[in-house]
Amino acid sequence: MNERLSLEFYLRDVLEVAPELLGKPLVRQFADGSQKQYMITEVEAYRGAEDLACHAAKGRTPRTEVMFQEGGKVYVYLIYGMYWLLNLVTGEEGYPSAVLIRGIDGFSGPGRLGRELQLDKSFYGENLQASPRLWVENAKPVTEYKTSKRIGIDYAGEWANKMWRFYL
């Protein structure tokens, strides 16, 4: 059961991938050799260039480039100058979509999560299949989860009302 999620897992529609990531172990191998696992408890889906809440809505830029690529990669970015948010890119090449990891077991909030995992710019584009320091493993699907509107994107108009937040 301790195998990494397959590339195929990430290549599906982000709205399928996001809820299935709940309950999966996020594994972080730190620079000092120690390793920790965190169960994913909360995620949000960001889907396509039309989704105004998605950073890729502003076009293909150096910052959003990785979201346009094939799934199975990491998209990290600095928000408010202090917090690194972790996203997992999904879908086929050319269709920008990603899952924001908002919460892991024991920690609440995407910013605190990034601090715990000691994320930084070097994780941008990290390949979850090949990375020696960050990946997600398979586990039994969760039987029950909740949905709600996404957090902190009121500027996105009607897109802010999408029930694209999934949590345990």
Next chain:
DNA sequence: CGCAAGATTGGC
């Protein structure tokens, strides 16, 4: 080249 604002958090 300057500037405003952001998928947040914690302190006043």
Next chain:
DNA sequence: CCAATCTTGCGT
């Protein structure tokens, strides 16, 4: 309620 802190995208 608001500052912290810095990258990005867009306007000048």
